Structure formats: C-alpha cells, structure tokens
Amino acid sequence: MNTRPYADIRDDLLAREARLRDEVRAHRAQLVEPGAATGNTFIAGSEGAAADAEDELEITLISHWQRELDEVSAALQRLNVGGYGDCERCGKPIGLPRLRALPEARLCLTCQEQADRAPHRS
Numbered sequence: 046m047n048t049r050p051y052a053d054i055r056d057d058l059l060a061r062e063a064r065l066r067d068e069v070r071a072h073r074a075q076l077v078e079p080g081a082a083t084g085n086t087f088i089a090g091s092e093g094a095a096a097d098a099e100d101e102l103e104i105t106l107i108s109h110w111q112r113e114l115d116e117v118s119a120a121l122q123r124l125n126v127g128g129y130g131d132c133e134r135c136g137k138p139i140g141l142p143r144l145r146a147l148p149e150a151r152l153c154l155t156c157q158e159q160a161d162r163a164p165h166r167s
C-alpha cells in the first residue's frame with residue numbers, strides 16, 4: 046500500500062510531537078511542586094495538593110498538551126505500524142482532507158459526529 050500521501054502529515058505530526066514535548070517539559074519545570082504533575086492523577090482532587098493557583102493553571106495547560114501529545118504519538122504509532130487513516134469505529138478511510146485538518150483523527154467525520162452527539166464518558 047502506498048503511504049506517500051501521508052509523508053507531509055507525518056512531518057507535521059513529528060514537528061507537533063517535538064513541540065508539545067518541549068511545552069510539557071518546560072511548563073512542568075515551572076511548577077512550584079513538580080511532583081504535582083507526574084502521572085495521570087495530578088488533577089485528582091485537592092487533598093494533599095500543595096499546588097498554588099498558578100500551579101493549577103500550569104497543570105491545566107500541561108494536562109491539555111499531554112493529552113494532545115498522546116493523540117499525536119498514537120497517530121505516529123499508527124503511521125508506523127499501519128492502520129493510520131482508517132476510522133477506528135467503522136474501518137472506512139477517514140479521508141485526506143480531514144486528516145490534513147486533524148492529523149491525529151481516529152474517527153471518520155460520520156463517526157465523529159455520532160460520538161459528539163452521544164458522548165461516552167471517557
């Protein structure tokens with residue numbers, strides 16, 4: 046199968062992955078309590094939280110970027126092992142225009158609209 050059409054998308058994803066990694070690292074370094082943002086539990090409740098208000102903002106940002114980074118990394122993984130560009134729900138091709146707009150998309154537009162309309166808890 047020809048994967049050339051995705052070459053520019055891969056470049057885009059690699060660039061974003063590098064940028065997001067830098068952002069996450071840089072902002073983690075700014076935390077008063079660096080330990081507050083390790084792992085996936087750093088927004089769980091306030092008990093034991095030594096983070097001040099500024100830290101909370103940082104942690105929100107970091108969590109946002111971390112999630113995006115995970116999606117971008119997962120997309121690169123699919124590019125490497127195969128399956129990139131196929132909808133995870135219906136298996137149909139997601140379509141190049143959508144992939145160019147949202148390279149980390151897992152669902153085709155139809156499935157995405159259904160998912161948005163009836164959101165599952167994630």
Ligand SMILES: [Zn+2]
Pocket residue numbers: 132133134135136137152153154155156157
């Ligand atoms: Zn689909």
